[in-house]
Amino acid sequence: xxxxxxxxxxxxxxxxxxxxxxxxxxxxxxxxxxxxxxxxxxxxxxxxxxxxxxxxxxxxxxxxxxxxxxxxxxxxxxxxxxxxxxxxxxxxxxxxxxxxxxxxxxxxxxxxxxxxxxxxxxxxxxxxxxxxxxxxxxxxxxxxxxxxxxxxxxxxxxxxxxxxxxxxxxxxxxxxxxxxxxxxxxxxxxxxxxxxxxxxxxxxxxxxxxxxxxxxxxxxxxxxxxxxxxxxxxxxxxxxxxxxxxxxxxxxxxxxxxxxxxxxxxxxxxxxxxxxxxxxxxxxxxxxxxxxxxxxxxxxxxxxxxxxxxxxxxxxxxxxxxxxxxxxxxxxxxxxxxxxxxxxxxxxxxxxxxxxxxxxxxxxxxxxxxxxxxxxxxxxxxxxxxxxxxxxxxxxxxxxxxxxxxxxxxxxxxxxxxxxxxxxxxxxxxxxxxxxxxxxxxx
Amino acid sequence: xxxxxxxxxxxxxxxxxxxxxxxxxxxxxxxxxxxxxxxxxxxxxxxxxxxxxxxxxxxxxxxxxxxxxxxxxxxxxxxxxxxxxxxxxxxxxxxxxxxxxxxxxxxxxxxxxxxxxxxxxxxxxxxxxxxxxxxxxxxxxxxxxxxxxxxxxxxxxxxxxxxxxxxxxxxxxxxxxxxxxxxxxxxxxxxxxxxxxxxxxxxxxxxxxxxxxxxxxxxxxxxxxxxxxxxxxxxxxxxxxxxxxxxxxxxxxxxxxxxxxxxxxxxxxxxxxxxxxxxxxxxxxxxxxxxxxxxxxxxxxxxxxxxxxxxxxxxxxxxxxxxxxxxxxxxxxxxxxxxxxxxxxxxxxxxxxxxxxxxxxxxxxxxxxxxxxxxxxxxxxxxxxxxxxxxxxxxxxxxxxxxxxxxxxxxxxxxxxxx
Numbered sequence: 001x002x003x004x005x006x007x008x009x010x011x012x013x014x015x016x017x018x019x020x021x022x023x024x025x026x027x028x029x030x031x032x033x034x035x036x037x038x039x040x041x042x043x044x045x046x047x048x049x050x051x052x053x054x055x056x057x058x059x060x061x062x063x064x065x066x067x068x069x070x071x072x073x074x075x076x077x078x079x080x081x082x083x084x085x086x087x088x089x090x091x092x093x094x095x096x097x098x099x100x101x102x103x104x105x106x107x108x109x110x111x112x113x114x115x116x117x118x119x120x121x122x123x124x125x126x127x128x129x130x131x132x133x134x135x136x137x138x139x140x141x142x143x144x145x146x147x148x149x150x151x152x153x154x155x156x157x158x159x160x161x162x163x164x165x166x167x168x169x170x171x172x173x174x175x176x177x178x179x180x181x182x183x184x185x186x187x188x189x190x191x192x193x194x195x196x197x198x199x200x201x202x203x204x205x206x207x208x209x210x211x212x213x214x215x216x217x218x219x220x221x222x223x224x225x226x227x228x229x230x231x232x233x234x235x236x237x238x239x240x241x242x243x244x245x246x247x248x249x250x251x252x253x254x255x256x257x258x259x260x261x262x263x264x265x266x267x268x269x270x271x272x273x274x275x276x277x278x279x280x281x282x283x284x285x286x287x288x289x290x291x292x293x294x295x296x297x298x299x300x301x302x303x304x305x306x307x308x309x310x311x312x313x314x315x316x317x318x319x320x321x322x323x324x325x326x327x328x329x330x331x332x333x334x335x336x337x338x339x340x341x342x343x344x345x346x347x348x349x350x351x352x353x354x355x356x357x358x359x360x361x362x363x364x365x366x367x368x369x370x371x372x373x374x375x376x377x378x379x380x381x382x383x384x385x386x387x388x389x390x391x392x393x394x395x396x397x398x399x400x401x402x403x404x405x406x407x408x409x410x411x412x413x414x415x416x417x418x419x420x421x422x423x424x425x426x427x428x429x430x431x432x433x434x435x436x437x438x439x440x441x442x443x
Numbered sequence: 444x445x446x447x448x449x450x451x452x453x454x455x456x457x458x459x460x461x462x463x464x465x466x467x468x469x470x471x472x473x474x475x476x477x478x479x480x481x482x483x484x485x486x487x488x489x490x491x492x493x494x495x496x497x498x499x500x501x502x503x504x505x506x507x508x509x510x511x512x513x514x515x516x517x518x519x520x521x522x523x524x525x526x527x528x529x530x531x532x533x534x535x536x537x538x539x540x541x542x543x544x545x546x547x548x549x550x551x552x553x554x555x556x557x558x559x560x561x562x563x564x565x566x567x568x569x570x571x572x573x574x575x576x577x578x579x580x581x582x583x584x585x586x587x588x589x590x591x592x593x594x595x596x597x598x599x600x601x602x603x604x605x606x607x608x609x610x611x612x613x614x615x616x617x618x619x620x621x622x623x624x625x626x627x628x629x630x631x632x633x634x635x636x637x638x639x640x641x642x643x644x645x646x647x648x649x650x651x652x653x654x655x656x657x658x659x660x661x662x663x664x665x666x667x668x669x670x671x672x673x674x675x676x677x678x679x680x681x682x683x684x685x686x687x688x689x690x691x692x693x694x695x696x697x698x699x700x701x702x703x704x705x706x707x708x709x710x711x712x713x714x715x716x717x718x719x720x721x722x723x724x725x726x727x728x729x730x731x732x733x734x735x736x737x738x739x740x741x742x743x744x745x746x747x748x749x750x751x752x753x754x755x756x757x758x759x760x761x762x763x764x765x766x767x768x769x770x771x772x773x774x775x776x777x778x779x780x781x782x783x784x785x786x787x788x789x790x791x792x793x794x795x796x797x798x799x800x801x802x803x804x805x806x807x808x809x810x811x812x813x814x815x816x817x818x819x820x821x822x823x824x825x826x827x828x829x830x831x832x833x834x835x836x837x838x839x840x841x842x843x844x845x846x847x848x849x850x851x852x853x854x855x856x857x858x859x860x861x862x
Contacts, residue, residue, distance in 0.1 A: 077444060078451030080780055081537045085444050148445050215753045308748060334853055349860050351843075354850035361853055362794045365777075366770025373447035373773060380446075389765070392747030396766035399751075 056246030056265035057200070059193065064184025071135045071145045071179060073381035082372070088149050091132075095156035098123060103160025104328075110282035111426050116167045124168045129153060130194055133176030133443065138187055139195045140179065147313065147375040150176070150443030151320035155368075158324030162430035163282030165321055166440060170240035170283060173317070173442035174203035177249050177260065177310060181302030186262065190247060202241035206288055207251045207314065207439025210237040216251065216258065216311045216438045221290065223252035223261050225297060230254070230261060232269075232293040240440050242272045242286025249301060250290070251310075251439070260301040260310060269293035279429030280437075305384070310442060312391040313378065317441030319371045319394045322402035322434035326364045329409040329427050333357055337412060356408050363401040370394050375443060399435030406431030447773055450539040453547055460548040463489055464555025464725075469824075472556045475675035476827050480667050482631065483562055483675055490564040540783035542714070546721040546775055553725025554732075557831050558675030560722065567628050568592040568839070569636040571718060572652060572711040576695040585654060591632035592711075593623035593681060601844050603638065603709075604647035608683060610639035610693075617653060617693065619661065619686040627838070629679025630664060633657050637683065641699055647709070649699045654692040661686025672830035714782065715839050716792040720775040720799035723835040727768050727803040730828050734810040735761060737817060757813055764806045771799040790852040797845035800836035807832040 084092060106120045116124075132153055134140020142149070157165035175194045178187055193200050207216050221234025236250055248263045248270075263270060275287040302310075337348030337357060347353045374390040406428040410417035417424040449457060467489050475483050552560040561567070569590025573582060599606050608621025619639050629635060635655045642649040655662050661684055668678040690697070738744070743757045751759040775795040781788035807829040811818035818825040836842050851861050 074444075076446055076448075078448075079444075079446060079537060080448065080450045080539050080543060080776060081444055081446050082777060082780065083445065083537060088445075213750070213752055215750055217749060218753075311748065330853075338854055338856075346860075348850075348854050349856065349862075351847070351850075351861070354854060354856075354861050355843075355846045357853055358797070358846040358849040361849060362774070362798050363770070365791075365794060366767075366774050366798055369447060369773030369777060370766075370769050372445050373769075376445050376447060388747040390769065392745075392762060393766035393769040396751060396763050397770055400763065400766075 057193075058266060059189055059247065059264055062185065062188040062192075064186075064188035066184060068182055068184045068187055069135055069137050069179070071133070071142050074144050074376075074379040076376075076380050082369075084148070084152060087143070088152055091149055092152045092156060094127065095129070095153050096159075098127065099156045099160030099324075103157060103164050107161030107164065107282075107423060107426065108420070110161060110164050110167075112281075114276065114281045114284045116164050116282050120164060121168070124164075125199070128195075129157075129168065130172045130175055130199070132172060134179045134191065134194070138179055138191050140175070140191075142179075145379040145381070147316065147378040147443045148372065151316065151323075151371050151375045154317055154320040154441065154443065155324035155327070155371075158321035158430075159328045160324075161282065161426075162321050162325045162434070163280045163426075165324070166240050166280045166283040169317070170205065170440055171200065171203045171245075173205040173314070173440060174247060174249050176313075176442045177205060177301065181260065181306040181310070185298065186301065190262070193247070200246040202244040203247045203249075204239045204241055204245035204288075205249045205310070205314070205439045205442055206236035206239040206242075207311065208237045208239070208437055210235060210287070214438070217308075219251055219253045219258055221250065221252040223254045223259070223300075225255065226294075228297050229294050230297050230299065232261065232263065232290040232295065234290050236288040236290070238275055238277055238285040238437060238440075239272075239288045240280070240283035240285055242275070242288050243284065248288060250288070251307060254300065257304045258307050259304060260307050261295065262299040262301050263290070263293060263295055267293055267295060277433070279426070279431075279433045281429075283440075309384075311438060312387060313442045314439045315395045315398075316371060316374050316378070316391055317443045318434045318437060319367065319398040319402075320375075320443065321441065322398050322405075322431055323364065323368045323371055325427055325430055325434070326360070326367070326402060326405045328423070329405055329431075330357070330360050330364055332423070333360065333409060333412045340413075353412065356412060360405050360408055363397075364405060367394070367397045367401055370397055378443075395435065402431045402434050447776065449547060450543070453539065453544050456544055457547050457551055460551035461554070463492070464552050468552065468555030468559045472559065472675075472824055473821070473827070475556075475558065476672075477674075479669060479674040480677060482677075483559060486559065486562055486564060490566075493563060493566065538783055539780070542717065542779040542782040543776065546717050546779040549718055549721040550725040550728065553722040554729045555725075556675060557722050557726055557835070558673035560725075561627055561673060561676035562631065564631070565589045567632055568715055568718075569628075569632065569634060571715045572636045573654070573694065575711045575714045576652065578695065581654075581691070581694060585634060588634050589628070589632040590634040590636055590654070591626050591628045591679075593626045593629065593635050593637045595625040596622055597624055601841055604650065606638055606640060606650065607643070608637065608639040609643065610641055610651065610653060610688075612641075612690070613687075615690050616687045617690060619653060619655070619683045619688060621683050622681070623683065624680045625668070625838070626679045626681060627676055629681060630667060630677045635662065635681070636694070639683075645699055650709075651697070652694045652711075653688050654694060655683075655686060655688055659686055659688070671833060672827065673834055712840060713787075713789050713792050716796040716845075717775055717778040717782070717788075719835060719839040720771070720778070720792075720795040723796075723799035723803035723832070724768070724772055724775060726828055726832050726835065727764075727771070727799070727806045730803075730807045730810040730825060730832075731761070731764060731768060733823065733825060734813055734818075737814050737823075760809060760813065764802075764809060767798075767802045768806065771795070771802045774798050790849055793840070793845040793848035793852075796840060797842055797849065800842055800845070803832045804836050 102120055102123045106117050110116050131140035133146050135142050178191050223230040223232045246265050249260050250263050251258055252261055269291045271289045273287045275285045277285050337353050338346050340347050374394050377387050409424045410428045413424050416422055567590050569592040573585050594603050596606055610617040610619050637653045637655050640649045663682045665682050666680040745758045745762050751762050778788050778791040778795040811825050811829045814825055
């Protein structure tokens with residue numbers, strides 16, 4: 001099958017061309033010269049494509065006392081209701097403000113620079129959102145299960161900017177995973193590093209792999225048991241904050257089943273290469289390559305069902321982010337079509353335009369309500385089959401309608417939508433990702 | 444606390460409605476599709492059951508008559524608010540009331556059969572109109588009677604503000620003249636709620652609804668339509684020829700108020716649109732349930748966790764259709780919940796009807812496609828549902844009218860600005 005060469009392929013080909021050219025030179029007949037050139041070429045290829053060996057702190061293993069702490073399920077009242085609790089409203093209001101005042105103005109720059117500006121990062125860290133899914137007794141802020149709180153927060157953050165939201169909440173995903181699935185030792189070893197004076201620079205929940213038709217339950221990454229260890233091999237794609245993550249939770253096939261494994265970034269054999277994408281660029285996505293990475297078998301995180309649960313929660317989190325960015329689209333185009341004039345009147349007075357705005361609103365609200373329904377089921381510890389179905393539906397809605405909302409966002413502005421002067425082209429790129437990417441986020 | 448499940452207290456009602464759909468409607472569904480204009484006598488029996496449910500209070504309303512209009516704390520719909528029945532002012536306590544229970548029970552009965560649901564005595568859309576705009580005295584007077592709804596005219600469909608049927612005050616009576624078509628349950632109902640204008644030059648604000656007794660000699664049935672679907676439900680055409688109606692049968696406020704919206708008559712839609720959305724949901728549910736069953740026999744099932752793109756095309760389509768159903772379902776429950784809690788819901792009612800209406804047409808047609816000959820032939824009901832579905836994206840406001848309502852609300856535009 002013919003494929004278009006990627007930039008990396010072209011780079012490697014260029015390297016090969018240089019080597020073969022050099023090899024033809026008479027001086028290369030000298031084995032000493034030849035060896036030196038080969039080393040240099042080898043190093044440059046390594047530097048170019050395997051940018052760095054992942055860095056991070058050494059986590060001292062801590063023995064947890066008693067059994068793992070879990071956020072407790074929410075008890076339902078049995079009443080249909082769309083009103084968030086007071087706690088949730090406070091969280092929602094606080095993040096709403098943050099989104100309007102800090103995140104939204106920084107969105108464009110963060111996208112260009114592929115980094116979250118320091119002042120934005122500080123503002124977000126101050127709010128302690130990383131611990132939104134961690135129970136109080138583990139140093140977090142959740143009183144009980146918090147998928148609803150999580151989607152409300154993500155919606156607001158991504159209304160500000162999806163890339164920044166992903167960059168920040170990617171770390172939260174690992175903290176939440178430890179709270180939900182970790183045993184007492186894992187919680188005691190890692191969770192303290194998400195709070196305190198020297199929190200981890202980042203952490204990443206790496207499920208995605210590069211192959212087309214990716215299925216998170218049929219992974220190419222493997223973790224083979226060897227005595228008390230697991231040996232991991234494979235490549236994780238589009239990992240948020242890959243180069244700054246100090247601890248990773250990766251998915252891998254363990255004895256034929258997809259499982260979660262904690263991998264410290266400083267472990268030998270973990271390398272990171274840059275993996276920029278169409279969108280969520282502020283999250284500085286990279287590939288994490290695992291080559292004969294050996295971790296203790298005790299690093300298995302949760303069960304097979306927990307992995308499945310993490311996939312669902314990840315999809316739900318992406319959907320919540322899509323709702324937020326979709327709302328940013330709706331808010332902006334609503335004003336734009338009233339102001340922009342063509343043929344002597346506001347374009348919003350034409351049905352062809354107005355109906356697109358109406359469709360954005362309808363599909364957006366449909367998605368938002370489905371997301372809330374799914375989150376409430378998760379918090380109430382509903383039958384997993386019921387959770388699976390509604391999350392599957394949410395995923396389908398995100399893949400279809402969020403991408404279309406992004407398309408409408410550009411179309412309604414015409415040429416203005418296509419240039420970087422407006423946010424719309426970024427929304428277009430980010431909204432495509434929300435229904436495609438796996439893991440990364442977790443509610 | 445956010446929770447989008449069917450409320451606990453309505454589950455018995457839902458179960459009863461489901462039982463009725465499966466035990467009564469389904470077995471006679473094809474019979475009355477083929478025997479258009481024949482009265483489904485089986486419904487006389489079950490209407491007694493429904494009346495029993497309603498009066499016991501256990502059901503909180505099993506049909507259209509029980510929905511009540513939303514109050515409007517901002518006074519936007521002040522005309523309609525006069526004598527608008529049960530008020531549920533916005534308060535701190537969240538309630539699940541008759542709007543939500545009506546939506547839930549209609550969804551179930553329409554999973555059985557839409558045409559038969561529309562033919563349940565005393566549960567007509569006219570009853571919803573009365574519930575929405577009548578004063579308490581009127582509600583009492585019309586209680587227990589079956590009311591149809593007459594809005595559309597030969598020259599006036601979606602632009603219901605342009606109706607030509609006139610009402611002229613003459614002493615203690617109004618004299619109605621005009622022509623009405625597409626009156627659902629018009630032949631069988633005991634009352635017909637007729638929209639007429641007091642003064643055509645004053646536009647929409649002059650439109651009022653009148654309750655006309657079916658045996659009024661001035662109300663003449665001229666025709667029953669032959670239709671694409673919902674054939675179990677009779678669709679009548681009437682001529683009003685100097686039809687004299689007592690003045691106290693004008694619903695709501697008799698004054699013409701120049702300010703304010705479309706007035707009382709139009710506010711009916713805030714109530715009835717979620718109900719029609721619920722009908723669409725019921726039909727969609729029926730199509731999806733049967734198709735899921737048929738495809739399972741053919742070896743195709745949906746895996747909710749695995750990505751759609753690694754499943755069969757048929758499974759992926761089922762997944763996407765269930766997703767759109769979920770969205771339509773949530774939008775509809777929201778619109779009803781808002782009405783129950785005294786929140787203005789015009790836009791949300793239209794969103795629900797737009798999404799549910801188009802979803803039910805898309806899904807029912809796709810299910811015929813997936814089931815092939817089994818779907819297209821009369822042996823199963825899939826082809827019938829694909830015919831029934833189309834009206835649900837048309838009556839109580841077409842898809843396009845819903846989009847107009849939504850867009851005007853969003854953009855703050857009048858009907859003069861966004862035509």
